[in-house]
Amino acid sequence: MLRRRDVLLAGGLGAVGARPVCAADDRSGGDPLGSMQWPSLRRQYLADAPMRFSDAVAVRTPAFADDAMNVPLQVDARALGAAGGGVQRLLVVVDRNPIREVLAFEPLRALPVLALRIRLEQASPVRAMAQTRDGQWHVGGVWAQAAGGGCTVPGASRADGSWKSTLNQVQARIFRNMADGSRRLRVRVMHPMDTGLAAGIPAFYIERLELVDAGGQAWWRLALHEPVSENPLMTFELPSEGPQAFRLQGQDNNGNRIDAEVRT
Amino acid sequence: MRAAAAWLLLAALAQGAQADVQADARAGAAAPRADAQTLDYRLQPRRIAEHTWVIEGAVEDFSRANGCNIINTAFIATGEGVVVVNTGPSRLYGEQQRRAIARVTAEPVRQVFNLNLHPDYFLGNQAWGDKPTQALAGSIAGMQAEGAAYEDNLYRLCGDWMRGTRATPARGALQPQTLRLGRHVLELRRLHGHTGDDLVLIDTHTGVLFAGGLVFAERVPTTPHADPAAWLASLDTLEQWRAQGQFRLVVPSHGPVHEGGRGIAQTRDWLQWLAALMRDSAEQGVDLSELLRAPVPERFAGWAALPAELNRSLTQWYPRQEQQALDRRDRR
Numbered sequence: 001m002l003r004r005r006d007v008l009l010a011g012g013l014g015a016v017g018a019r020p021v022c023a024a025d026d027r028s029g030g031d032p033l034g035s036m037q038w039p040s041l042r043r044q045y046l047a048d049a050p051m052r053f054s055d056a057v058a059v060r061t062p063a064f065a066d067d068a069m070n071v072p073l074q075v076d077a078r079a080l081g082a083a084g085g086g087v088q089r090l091l092v093v094v095d096r097n098p099i100r101e102v103l104a105f106e107p108l109r110a111l112p113v114l115a116l117r118i119r120l121e122q123a124s125p126v127r128a129m130a131q132t133r134d135g136q137w138h139v140g141g142v143w144a145q146a147a148g149g150g151c152t153v154p155g156a157s158r159a160d161g162s163w164k165s166t167l168n169q170v171q172a173r174i175f176r177n178m179a180d181g182s183r184r185l186r187v188r189v190m191h192p193m194d195t196g197l198a199a200g201i202p203a204f205y206i207e208r209l210e211l212v213d214a215g216g217q218a219w220w221r222l223a224l225h226e227p228v229s230e231n232p233l234m235t236f237e238l239p240s241e242g243p244q245a246f247r248l249q250g251q252d253n254n255g256n257r258i259d260a261e262v263r264t
Numbered sequence: 265m266r267a268a269a270a271w272l273l274l275a276a277l278a279q280g281a282q283a284d285v286q287a288d289a290r291a292g293a294a295a296p297r298a299d300a301q302t303l304d305y306r307l308q309p310r311r312i313a314e315h316t317w318v319i320e321g322a323v324e325d326f327s328r329a330n331g332c333n334i335i336n337t338a339f340i341a342t343g344e345g346v347v348v349v350n351t352g353p354s355r356l357y358g359e360q361q362r363r364a365i366a367r368v369t370a371e372p373v374r375q376v377f378n379l380n381l382h383p384d385y386f387l388g389n390q391a392w393g394d395k396p397t398q399a400l401a402g403s404i405a406g407m408q409a410e411g412a413a414y415e416d417n418l419y420r421l422c423g424d425w426m427r428g429t430r431a432t433p434a435r436g437a438l439q440p441q442t443l444r445l446g447r448h449v450l451e452l453r454r455l456h457g458h459t460g461d462d463l464v465l466i467d468t469h470t471g472v473l474f475a476g477g478l479v480f481a482e483r484v485p486t487t488p489h490a491d492p493a494a495w496l497a498s499l500d501t502l503e504q505w506r507a508q509g510q511f512r513l514v515v516p517s518h519g520p521v522h523e524g525g526r527g528i529a530q531t532r533d534w535l536q537w538l539a540a541l542m543r544d545s546a547e548q549g550v551d552l553s554e555l556l557r558a559p560v561p562e563r564f565a566g567w568a569a570l571p572a573e574l575n576r577s578l579t580q581w582y583p584r585q586e587q588q589a590l591d592r593r594d595r596r
Contacts, residue, residue: 062556064572066579072553115551147420173593175549184549188590233586235551 033125033141037095045091045101045129050136056080057130057140068150070117070229075105075128077112077138084132087112091131096124098151098197099226109242110211110220111182115235119150119195119227154198155230157190166190170248170260174238182237185211187248189258195226206232209250209258213243222250298322298331303425305333305357307364312521313470313513315341315448317368319361321384323483323519325569326353332422333357335384335517338474339365340467343446345374349465349474350517351388351397353418355429358388374445377452378434379476379517380459381406381489383414389432399434400454402461406489407433438463451510455502457495458485464502466511473511478502481519481527482566484573485534487580492535499532519568534564538577546585547592555582 031038032053042051056079065071077087090112092102098121105114112130120126127141157163167190175184189206196203203226210221220236245263252258296306309317318338322330331353338349346369351358365373378386378399386407389397399407411431419426443450451466458477465474473479477486478498505511506525514528515521545555556575564570 060553060557062553062575062579064575066576070579070583072551072556072579074551074553115553117552147417171590171594173549173590178549186549186551186586186590188587233583235549 031125033095033127033143035095035125037100037125041093041095041100041127045093046137049131051129051139052136054080054130054138054140056083057128057138059126059128059140059142061126061142061144063145065120065144065146065150068120068146068148069153069155071120071144071146071150072115073118073126074115074235075113075140077128077130077140080112080130080132080138083138084134084136086133087130088133089131090114091129092118093127093129094118094120094124094227095127097121097227099195101225102227103225104223106221108218108220109239111237111239113237114222116232117229119229120144120146120148121151122146122148151195151227152197154194154201155192157230158192158194158198158201163190163192167192168252168256168258170258170262172248172260172262174262174264179237181240183240183242183264185236185238185262186233187236187262188231188233189248189250190231191252193224193226193228193230193232197226204252204254206250206252206258209234209248211236211246211248211262213246219246298329298333298425300328300331300424303331303356303427305331305352305360307357307360309339309364309368312515313467313472315343315446316467316470316472317365318515318521319364320521321352321518323568325572326418326421328422328425331357331425332384332418336515336519336521337361337388338515339369339373340448340450340470341369341371342374342448342450343371345445346371347443347445347450348373348376348392348395349515350379350385350476351376351392353384353387353422354426355388355390356425356427358391361388362391376434377438377463377465378403378407379463379465379474380461381410382459382477382486383411383418383431385476385517386434387414387418387429387431389434390430393432396436397432397434398436398438400461400463401437403459403463404433404437406459406461407431455498457491457493457498459489460491462498466505468510471510471512472515473502473506473513474515475502475517475527477517478531479514479516479519479527480531480534481514481516481522482530483516483519483568484564484570485531485577486518486569486573487577492539496532496535499528499535503528537561537564538574538581542578542582542585546582546589549589552578552582552586 027036028034029039058076060074090105093100123145125141130138169190172187178184194201194204206224211219248260250258298305307319321333321335326332340347376392376397381403440454448469455462
């Protein structure tokens with residue numbers, strides 16, 4: 001009997017003691033996705049700025065990434081609405097990619113929502129961090145499962161050499177009626193988007209893109225990084241009212257220019 | 265191009281943990297569960313016609329729980345030797361299949377057929393090294409080209425079940441022909457669409473069609489090597505043969521054995537629905553990430569391998585439709 005009581009007592013103490021030990025042990029810094037990369041990501045990108053985890057920043061990927069070189073991703077901060085003066089900036093990062101930063105998006109006059117495809121090197125949290133104009137960060141994220149390897153093999157146009165004849169060509173189309181109160185712009189820029197992590201192929205990727213109107217005003221601005229998929233196809237939402245004609249301008253990290261007309 | 269093609273291939277055979285859970289809930293009632301402790305698939309031949317048995321796999325996606333045994337294999341004891349249809353996903357499956365057949369019939373096995381190039385159709389060939397293993401020429405070329413990738417991928421998905429498995433392509437290239445064995449008349453015919461070379465076998469004596477991957481029943485079709493237009497044409501051909509009375513019982517590789525044209529109609533319905541969904545969505549400007557979350561119609565909702573198999577097909581095919589929607593803008 002004594003022995004049984006001792007065991008019960010020890011068990012009870014263990015249970016009481018467990019909670020504080022656990023909290024001290026949480027090396028994810030309170031990350032709802034439980035990722036130990038989160039504290040360093042936060043330090044690197046958000047520094048000491050105020051942040052909170054928020055469902056208002058939706059990150060949508062398939063539960064399993066069937067093609068790790070082209071993982072469909074939609075980030076949507078529209079639910080933040082006018083909170084904090086509206087979304088100023090959206091950063092997308094992948095915790096476990098060898099290159100973690102995917103893009104930085106300034107919606108400007110477009111809506112704070114964006115879809116594109118990315119590469120995944122292994123299963124990882126994928127995060128969108130939205131900063132509102134009051135300085136507050138709102139962080140959403142999701143786990144994407146993957147067999148992996150998407151960052152370290154050459155893309156199709158690199159493997160067959162076809163990228164040379166299509167480099168920086170632009171296709172665009174504006175669709176109506178996809179979402180209330182906006183026009184959808186889908187843009188494709190032909191580019192190998194080499195990560196620099198496939199043997200013998202240096203990093204070669206589009207660094208920045210922006211959509212400008214005839215008066216030179218930017219409607220959105222995008223900084224891209226290596227994990228964006230080859231020949232990126234990007235989807236934006238523009239206000240229903242506004243110019244019918246724009247230019248898409250930008251350049252890659254070798255200084256090649258992108259400049260094309262985009263019109264309805 | 266090779267790298268990208270390999271990716272699609274691996275992706276097509278890959279799967280997510282979530283899909284597992286959903287598939288388990290729908291586990292086939294007929295097939296006993298594999299035992300992962302003893303690596304025993306618990307293969308149980310079930311007689312479906314005179315001299316004819318199937319060994320039913322789980323109506324699910326590949327998983328550790330089912331040992332990657334999701335295929336229906338079959339055999340016919342013709343009186344002039346046993347004909348085996350497909351050899352399962354692993355060396356282990358082939359060995360256990362041999363023993364299961366020997367428990368049912370004392371007749372020696374004379375021929376082994378692989379109906380197409382997919383891993384669960386032929387990875388058991390290793391256990392049949394002393395028998396003639398045969399497939400259509402295009403299937404053999406595919407087995408040779410992709411066998412190593414299949415091994416890797418199934419190891420990743422199913423672990424120990426795959427131990428010691430080495431892809432062993434069929435050795436003999438088969439021509440379409442009629443085989444008369446005992447009282448059985450076996451029509452071996454080439455169709456295509458599910459893969460580049462789809463072998464179907466009709467036993468006109470018993471009226472059984474071994475449809476391979478051309479017909480799925482209550483299970484989402486797999487598409488990594490598919491050509492939808494050719495597949496639909498092949499389904500029309502099969503339906504014609506059925507209407508002519510060439511067969512009445514259908515053994516699909518995935519899904520329950522059934523009478524009549526149900527599986528043919530279901531497979532056609534799915535392929536046509538999927539094609540229309542992708543075409544319409546692309547024209548509206550829907551992004552792949554959105555389409556992957558689109559609901560499936562009620563009539564498909566109970567099928568096995570959802571959403572995993574649908575996601576693979578959309579990932580494989582929809583980007584081309586998106587590109588074509590941009591090309592149409594350029595032509596305006």
